[in-house]
Amino acid sequence: MVIENLVKVISNPNVNEALEALRDAISRRRVVLLVGACIVSYKGRASSELGLGDRIVLIKEDGSILVHRPRGYEPVNWQPPKCLFNVHLDGDNLAIRAIRQKPRETLQIRFKKIYFLSVMTLEDAGEFSLYATEEDMKKAILLRPSIIEEGLRLVKYEKKVEPGFIDLYGVDEEGRLVVIEIKRRTAGRDAVLQLARYVESIRTNVKRDVRGILVAPKLARGVQRMLVSLGLDFKELNPKTCAKILKRYKTKKLSEFTF
Amino acid sequence: MVIENLVKVISNPNVNEALEALRDAISRRRVVLLVGACIVSYKGRASSELGLGDRIVLIKEDGSILVHRPRGYEPVNWQPPKCLFNVHLDGDNLAIRAIRQKPRETLQIRFKKIYFLSVMTLEDAGEFSLYATEEDMKKAILLRPSIIEEGLRLVKYEKKVEPGFIDLYGVDEEGRLVVIEIKRRTAGRDAVLQLARYVESIRTNVKRDVRGILVAPKLARGVQRMLVSLGLDFKELNPKTCAKILKRYKTKKLSEFTF
DNA sequence: TGCTAAATCTCGAAC
DNA sequence: GTTCGAGGTTTAGCA
Numbered sequence: 001m002v003i004e005n006l007v008k009v010i011s012n013p014n015v016n017e018a019l020e021a022l023r024d025a026i027s028r029r030r031v032v033l034l035v036g037a038c039i040v041s042y043k044g045r046a047s048s049e050l051g052l053g054d055r056i057v058l059i060k061e062d063g064s065i066l067v068h069r070p071r072g073y074e075p076v077n078w079q080p081p082k083c084l085f086n087v088h089l090d091g092d093n094l095a096i097r098a099i100r101q102k103p104r105e106t107l108q109i110r111f112k113k114i115y116f117l118s119v120m121t122l123e124d125a126g127e128f129s130l131y132a133t134e135e136d137m138k139k140a141i142l143l144r145p146s147i148i149e150e151g152l153r154l155v156k157y158e159k160k161v162e163p164g165f166i167d168l169y170g171v172d173e174e175g176r177l178v179v180i181e182i183k184r185r186t187a188g189r190d191a192v193l194q195l196a197r198y199v200e201s202i203r204t205n206v207k208r209d210v211r212g213i214l215v216a217p218k219l220a221r222g223v224q225r226m227l228v229s230l231g232l233d234f235k236e237l238n239p240k241t242c243a244k245i246l247k248r249y250k251t252k253k254l255s256e257f258t259f
Numbered sequence: 260m261v262i263e264n265l266v267k268v269i270s271n272p273n274v275n276e277a278l279e280a281l282r283d284a285i286s287r288r289r290v291v292l293l294v295g296a297c298i299v300s301y302k303g304r305a306s307s308e309l310g311l312g313d314r315i316v317l318i319k320e321d322g323s324i325l326v327h328r329p330r331g332y333e334p335v336n337w338q339p340p341k342c343l344f345n346v347h348l349d350g351d352n353l354a355i356r357a358i359r360q361k362p363r364e365t366l367q368i369r370f371k372k373i374y375f376l377s378v379m380t381l382e383d384a385g386e387f388s389l390y391a392t393e394e395d396m397k398k399a400i401l402l403r404p405s406i407i408e409e410g411l412r413l414v415k416y417e418k419k420v421e422p423g424f425i426d427l428y429g430v431d432e433e434g435r436l437v438v439i440e441i442k443r444r445t446a447g448r449d450a451v452l453q454l455a456r457y458v459e460s461i462r463t464n465v466k467r468d469v470r471g472i473l474v475a476p477k478l479a480r481g482v483q484r485m486l487v488s489l490g491l492d493f494k495e496l497n498p499k500t501c502a503k504i505l506k507r508y509k510t511k512k513l514s515e516f517t518f
Numbered sequence: 519t520g521c522t523a524a525a526t527c528t529c530g531a532a533c
Numbered sequence: 534g535t536t537c538g539a540g541g542t543t544t545a546g547c548a
Binding site: 006007009011031033035039045046047048049050051052053054055056058060061062064066068069070071072073076078080081115116118120122123124125126127128129130131132133184185239243 | 265266268270290292294298304305306307308309310311312313314315317319320321323325327328329330331332335337339340374375377379381382383384385386387388389390391392444498502
């Protein structure tokens with residue numbers, strides 16, 4: 001029985017070694033890291049050319065590929081999951097073509113020199129959880145509408161109106177309709193305009209008072225004036241506050257089962 | 260004289276080897292690749308937790324850091340350039356903390372096992388050029404306004420009006436003002452509303468006929484009706500056509516110098 | 519420094 | 534399959 005290395009590293013491979021290892025790795029859907037000097041060209045939704053330089057190329061199990069320069073958060077070139085690979089020789093150099101079918105896009109990487117190549121069998125079943133998103137804020141407000149204002153009753157969730165989807169919809173203490181637009185970060189003009197369009201759309205269909213409340217941790221500069229002139233309200237609400245409410249609620253629910 | 264390896268790879272390093280190599284690499288602003296089993300947590304604009312699994316961690320010269328899972332285009336966790344690193348031992352495990360100052364955000368990676376670590380000195384001076392962006396379309400239209408319509412003269416570039424910035428602004432054959440909104444992809448409702456707001460804003464300030472032209476390779480479904488009802492025009496224009504015009508123009512300019 | 523708009527945006531959900 | 538909106542969006546350009 002042969003026990004295969006889960007992580008294989010080849011330093012300074014020659015072109016044929018690299019070619020063979022890469023073809024094998026891709027056919028087996030392994031994760032591959034390549035570091036070397038290369039030129040890159042891309043044609044598809046746009047086109048790009050990248051001159052010679054040292055880069056890190058990461059090919060993943062799902063057929064995605066990333067080309068990273070030594071600086072910057074974003075990859076300089078890439079291809080999303082599910083693309084097809086073709087590894088071949090371009091003269092004396094190793095070349096990788098990654099082709100996406102729809103939309104048709106082609107990424108070509110030509111290596112002048114490969115410093116190292118690694119083929120890896122990685123196991124990753126870890127759960128990822130992100131807290132305090134806009135969705136969480138919505139849930140927290142539904143659980144406890146009083147964080148917006150006393151007497152508020154929420155009657156609809158993601159109501160469809162003409163310009164799009166309303167985040168939250170309800171009735172206030174005095175029976176007026178309330179439209180709520182939620183932003184998890186500083187709300188700008190766009191958020192106000194969005195809310196204004198929703199309110200306008202409902203006003204044209206209903207013979208009742210309609211209020212619009214923008215809910216966000218903060219307003220961008222100059223936006224307050226805009227809100228006032230459009231007759232809309234603002235309610236400060238921090239995503240962290242919402243996370244706490246959700247947490248408490250979950251604990252409570254759990255305790256309901258426990259006791 | 261000591262000649263240092265430009266790319267150093269350590270397979271299955273023990274914790275102290277890894278700690279030393281990593282601290283040295285970060286202080287020298289080298290590019291680092293780490294592959295191993297880790298857990299990750301993030302606190303900042305939001306919060307996240309990632310359970311144990313094999314990942315690829317890339318630390319760059321500019322102080323950015325990316326954590327990639329074996330699948331997916333996007334990093335599961337990251338930190339943008341200019342963050343500060345702290346490498347330490349967490350019990351028997353190697354831990355990396357990457358701290359961003361503004362906004363204050365912290366990324367912590369704890370390795371249960373390191374399969375390999377690579378420290379690299381990479382040289383990348385290659386030029387990157389991307390063709391046929393919205394900016395290119397703007398330039399092409401300015402160079403040859405007749406691709407929109409005969410007799411069009413463009414008089415302003417990125418004119419500021421109340422709702423935002425107009426892409427292009429001009430006068431048509433019959434002396435009417437023309438506002439142009441450019442999209443490099445299929446134009447949707449948002450593009451139409453944007454153009455409509457610009458046109459409206461100019462109409463309120465000027466006692467002249469004002470036309471709005473949406474320029475894009477294609478219209479989304481249902482958008483044509485919207486355009487008509489708002490009295491706006493559409494002109495089909497492909498970004499590739501624009502790239503060709505720019506290329507020809509550059510060649511022509513070159514030939515003017517040559518001959 | 520802060521804000522606005524674009525991105526080969528990507529990704530997911532809803533229709 | 535298409536469309537629409539969110540994203541820890543990031544990034545570039547400009548007041």
